[in-house]
Amino acid sequence: MTDNQQYQTLGQRPPDTGQNKAAAFPHDALTVVPTRYPGRWISVAVCALLLIMLVHSMVMNENFAWPTVGQYLFSPTILAGLWVTLWLTLVIMLLAILLSVAIATLRLSANPLLAHFSSGYIWFFRGTPVLVQLIFWYNLAALYPEAYIGIPHVFTLYQGSMNDLITPYTAAILGLGLNEAAYMAEIIRAGMSSVDNGQQEAARALGMNKGQWLRRVILPQAIPFIIPPTGNQVIGMLKTTSLVSVISLSDLLYSAQSIYSRTFENIPLLIVACIWYLVATTLLSWVQGRIEKYFRKGQGAAA
Template sequence: MTATVTERPPLAEDDLADLPVVPARHPWRLVAGVLALVVVAQFLHGLATNPGWDWATFRAFVTADTILRSVGVTLQLTLYGTVLGFALGAVVALLRLSPSRILQTIAWAYVWAFRSIPLIVQLVFWFNLSYLYKEFGFGIPFGPTVVSFETMDLLGALGAAVLGLALHQAAYAAEIIRAGVISVEAGQLEAAAALGIPRARQLRRIVLPQAMRAILPNAGNEVISLFKGSSIVYVMAIGELFYQVQVVYGRTGRVVPLLMVATVWYVVLTTLLSIGQYYLERHFARGADRTPPPTPWQQLRSRLRQIPVAAGGRT
């Protein structure tokens, strides 16, 4: 005995349009979201009610003059270290891309040395440079010196910190820039050379705009790391943010609220750096993405404009 299977006739387009659309349900996503919100709520409740955080001391020092001056020193170290580090890093990257074996070896040795030695060791070394070299001079190599000056007058604590941060940053910046340059297809340079475009214009108009898309994310990370890593100069008794916080809680004994002062300042300034990085990446992505996605601010304005329209539709 065999059963016959009757085939259903295909549905017309009008019938398909009348079918109800049932969204897929994901109950475990809802459960995970509720649990995450509960954990966040408990954490915030602990921040608000735990007396150990001592928010009164936090409010007293978060905008104190000493803290604001130390924030300025931290930003100064970050700015000088970033500008000098990436300027020197660009030179080292070009040396590594040079056809000269001698220049490649020198650049490779620089990157190898400054990435191998911990930053704190470099800072202490530059801080004690006058112990090794009493004076520097210019003149004939292995001959008489024409002009000389003492290293004690050349490098103070802040100068030694900037020099150490810049030289350390240059080793990483060189590899970031080199990776961005070699990410550009060589065929584009060959086509530009065939059109008679000079090498300098090729670098400025063809290589750099495309390389920046690969350079910026890693460069932004390095700048933020340098900003937070500038706290390591406390070993040189420079009044940056972390050092000043240590001085204050050493005098008052309020360790936790003063650490929260430093934490809040680091979070706020890192957020501002991240926003700047986002808009820089968006600017240099215009060639690859002609219609970039809207920024968070544009999305917010769009949603706010839709609220009256939705309310009018319900009415």
């Protein structure tokens, strides 16, 4: 006698087992109803409507002067300014990265004097506006009319007028590069701090000095954590270079300003500058994504 027959003999209902459930509700009889998201479609419709209204307004508004935008989009003056912007971004970020590695290393140093010097550098350059720093470097000759670089009575690298030394290019590189190094130093310090201290002790046990374990152990593991915020800083620096227009350096924005100061077509020229900034930042974002993907692949292989 089966278990079900025993329960029927006693007048009791058999327990609800999985077999009984499967018999009562065959798979063919089940209807799968997909989850509906009406709010999602409503938000898509609202966004599409707003986008259509924006595009219609921009196309139909003659004040945008799109023919003028097309006329100056590939102007030699604009392209020369774009080249200066890209060149400044590259040089400033290279200087900032080199300085930031040294500053971050000093910040993590066991020597309190070096650690406090690094902290003071970061405190000063992060605590003052970058535009003020830029103008300060440009007017450095007001404090030091004569410049001397070298060791007295030993050798001289440069001696002459400060105005000859601090050109608009030099002021831009120093003003933006030293400021960016303070922010990059904190990014690199955070990446280096993410590496477990036990690996540092293991490197020392293998006889590595500080420079060796920094190059071979700490930095290779910290780079995947450093790259994403560094990419954001590069993109931010590309846009920050527009500040050099205040010291008459012919970057992209200053080139657009030099044209509309003669033609009085402010809006079209500003649109031209915005288009090229968007193109440059889009390319940098794509490069950043490829680099991050490469290092994620390396992490997966290592795992």
